[in-house]
Amino acid sequence: xxxxxxxxxxxxxxxxxxxxxxxxxxxxxxxxxxxxxxxxxxxxxxxxxxxxxxxxxxxxxxxxxxxxxxxxxxxxxxxxxxxxxxxxxxxxxxxxxxxxxxxxxxxxxxxxxxxxxxxxxxxxxxxxxxxxxxxxxxxxxxxxxxxxxxxxxxxxxxxxxxxxxxxxxxxxxxxxxxxxxxxxxxxxxxxxxxxxxxxxxxxxxxxxxxxxxxxxxxxxxxxxxxxxxxxxxxxxxxxxxxxxxxxxxxxxxxxxxxxxxxxxxxxxxxxxxxxxxxxxxxxxxxxxxxxxxxxxxxxxxxxxxxxxxxxxxxxxxxxxxxxxxxxxxxxxxxxxxxxxxxxxxxxxxxxxxxxxxxxxxxxxxxxxxxxxxxxxxxxxxxxxxxxxxxxxxxxxxxxxxxxxxxxxxxxxxxxxxxxxxxxxxxxxxxxxxxxxxxxxxxx
Ligand SMILES: *[C@@H]1O[C@H](CO)[C@@H](O)[C@H](O)[C@H]1NC(C)=O
Ligand SMILES: *[C@@H]1O[C@H](CO)[C@@H](O)[C@H](O)[C@H]1NC(C)=O
Ligand SMILES: *[C@@H]1O[C@H](CO)[C@@H](O)[C@H](O)[C@H]1NC(C)=O
Numbered sequence: 001x002x003x004x005x006x007x008x009x010x011x012x013x014x015x016x017x018x019x020x021x022x023x024x025x026x027x028x029x030x031x032x033x034x035x036x037x038x039x040x041x042x043x044x045x046x047x048x049x050x051x052x053x054x055x056x057x058x059x060x061x062x063x064x065x066x067x068x069x070x071x072x073x074x075x076x077x078x079x080x081x082x083x084x085x086x087x088x089x090x091x092x093x094x095x096x097x098x099x100x101x102x103x104x105x106x107x108x109x110x111x112x113x114x115x116x117x118x119x120x121x122x123x124x125x126x127x128x129x130x131x132x133x134x135x136x137x138x139x140x141x142x143x144x145x146x147x148x149x150x151x152x153x154x155x156x157x158x159x160x161x162x163x164x165x166x167x168x169x170x171x172x173x174x175x176x177x178x179x180x181x182x183x184x185x186x187x188x189x190x191x192x193x194x195x196x197x198x199x200x201x202x203x204x205x206x207x208x209x210x211x212x213x214x215x216x217x218x219x220x221x222x223x224x225x226x227x228x229x230x231x232x233x234x235x236x237x238x239x240x241x242x243x244x245x246x247x248x249x250x251x252x253x254x255x256x257x258x259x260x261x262x263x264x265x266x267x268x269x270x271x272x273x274x275x276x277x278x279x280x281x282x283x284x285x286x287x288x289x290x291x292x293x294x295x296x297x298x299x300x301x302x303x304x305x306x307x308x309x310x311x312x313x314x315x316x317x318x319x320x321x322x323x324x325x326x327x328x329x330x331x332x333x334x335x336x337x338x339x340x341x342x343x344x345x346x347x348x349x350x351x352x353x354x355x356x357x358x359x360x361x362x363x364x365x366x367x368x369x370x371x372x373x374x375x376x377x378x379x380x381x382x383x384x385x386x387x388x389x390x391x392x393x394x395x396x397x398x399x400x401x402x403x404x405x406x407x408x409x410x411x412x413x414x415x416x417x418x419x420x421x422x423x424x425x426x427x428x429x430x431x432x433x434x435x436x437x438x439x440x441x442x443x
Contacts, residue, residue, distance in 0.1 A: 009097040009150045009431065010134075031300040032140065041140075042071070042298060044111075047132025048118075070101040070157065072109050072290045072307050078154075078416045079423070084289050086297070091420030091442035096433040097150070100137065104130050104160065107314040110298070112305045119317045123324065127163045134168070138179070148182030150431055155351065155413065158189020162329040162340075169336045183339030185430060188351040188413050192325045192359035197225035197241055199355035200248060209260050214251035218244060225323075234323045241323065248349075257350045259412025327359050334365045334402055341404040341430050345411030345418060353407060360405065371400040376407070381425060385438055394422040404430070 032043030076084040079093040080101070093099055103109030105126035107119045120126045138144050151168075153161030165184035171177035190196075201218035204210035210218065221244040228237035248255065254264035290307045315322070333340050342360065344353040361372065376396035382389035396407040406426055411418035421443050428437050 008100060008144060008147050009093060009152055009427065010100045010102065033298075033300055043140075043300065045133045045136035047106075047129040047136070070109065071103050072294065073286075073309070074154065075099070075101045076290065076294060077286065078414060084286075084293060086293070089420075090440065091416070091424045093416070093424060093427050095424065095437045095440055096428045096435045097431055098147075102130065102133055104133065105314060105318075107317075108311045110295075110301050110305055110307055112302070116313065119314055121317050121320070123159065123163055123318070123321045123326075126160060126318075127167055130160065130164050131167055131171070134179075135177075145178050145180075148180045148431070150182040150185060152185040152187065152427070153189060154187040154415075156190045158186035159191060159326045159329075161186055162189070162191065162326045162333060165338055165340075166329050166332045166336070169333070169338050173336075181338055183341060183430060184333055185341045185343070185427075186330070187343050187415055188345055188348050189326075189342065189356070190351060191330065192327055192355065192362070193237070193241060193323045194222075194226040194229050194325065195358040195362075196351055196355035197222040197244060199352040199358065200244065200349065203352045203354060204248065204252060204255060204260060204349065207260050209252045209255045210248065211251040214247065218247055218251070221247065229323060229325070234321065235319055237323045238319055255349060256412075258414065259345075259347045259418070260349050261347050262412070325359070327362055331364050334363070334367075337402065339402045339404075339430075341406065341426075343406035343408055343415060343426060345413060345415045346407065346409050347412040347418075350413055365403065367401045367403065371398065371403055371405075374398050374400060379422065379425070381421070384425070387441070388421060394419065395426070397426075 032041060034041035074080070076082065079089075079091075080099065081089060081092045081094045083089050103111040105111075105120040106113045106129060113119055120129065134144075151161040151165050153159070161184050165181065168177065168179065169181050172179055172181060198219070199222070201210065201215045201222060204218075205212060205215045221240055224240045225237045225244065228234075228240060245257065248257075249264065256262035256264050256266055286309050287307060295301050295307060330340060330342075342356060344351065344356045346353060361368070365371075376398045378393040379395040379397060380390050380393060393409060395409055398405050408415045408419050408422055408426075411422075416423040424437060424440065424442070427433075428435070
């Protein structure tokens, strides 16, 4: 019987109006450091020689994470071992796997490029840089090659995870890369913008957040987005989509696009966790906390690099690719035999679960019809310790062959923030981790 090997999870928690990336300050001498006990390591990688940006890596005991906006956000705000206040996060995914956070594309989070001209203009360039970061990580963490690597991407990071997965699996097959790709996980992923744009009107009307008089206008703009995309007019489609969000904003009196139960001024990350109580003394602003608390902790971040929740310049540069779908990449992953897991939060607006269901139905994967015919399994987690056994359904799951879909109830765009325990159980199931999470107390 083979012994189970601890998995590694590469997190690309990138957001729509941002991209997270990392490259390195000095290609000749990238800066790497860590905690004295060696449990965490971080640094910059230089995926292109001309880049003077940075990439981060953080390693924890036998668990590892790397740095990026994923570093700031995915790590400190969502799944890392510490809250932004440096207190332990009970539901950290570190219970299940070492974690590597990467800020990509360059320019997001703590990653930087000295010249604006070095920012990526296409998803393909972003993925090529990520491949360079993985090569650097393999040099620094040779154990990466003997453990299954899972790519987890949230939001725009979901698109990068799918694209990177295809490139990695091809490189593995043609022998240019020695690695085991465990699977690709796409959380509230920006995979098919047209399907999202076509879903906003009905979703928000059904949950009473959109003025009934505005539904047909919102739907019409969704159709325009779809037509412009079909005609290859991606920049025009992005403009229409932005106008559509503005209309939704005015006709919903400011619904929060990450969670339709919230309003625009409510920060879904800060307001929904323990964080609120503990951080209120510090600041109520994520950028401020990360720059004042986390940046000094990391030591190696150049003074001039300021962490921002959304790096508009990176988003601007990607404008011609921003709306391009990645449904074909998901198909290719399945054709290559890579495990794919898609999850979506119930309350998400920007990437609505019904939009995600819509693109899944467009897959050319030959298991699709059987998958769609299967029942969903409700998850109460009653097979775990009693306090986690819930009368309430926490999530639904449906799986067939290498494709799994989780519907996470009670969660918005940032699933692990809103539903930490179901998210932890999900990642443990995906990675088949030997880590024991029965004693973990979190909800
Ligand atoms: C790059 O490395 C050289 C030599 O080690 C050093 O003098 C220079 O300050 C470094 N530049 C940056 C941006 O770190
Ligand atoms: C943050 O918000 C809370 C609740 O609204 C408030 O009590 C606290 O004083 C705020 N903290 C700062 C530093 O502004
Ligand atoms: C775990 O994953 C398998 C395969 O994807 C799926 O069939 C099963 O329902 C999942 N179970 C839970 C509890 O998530």
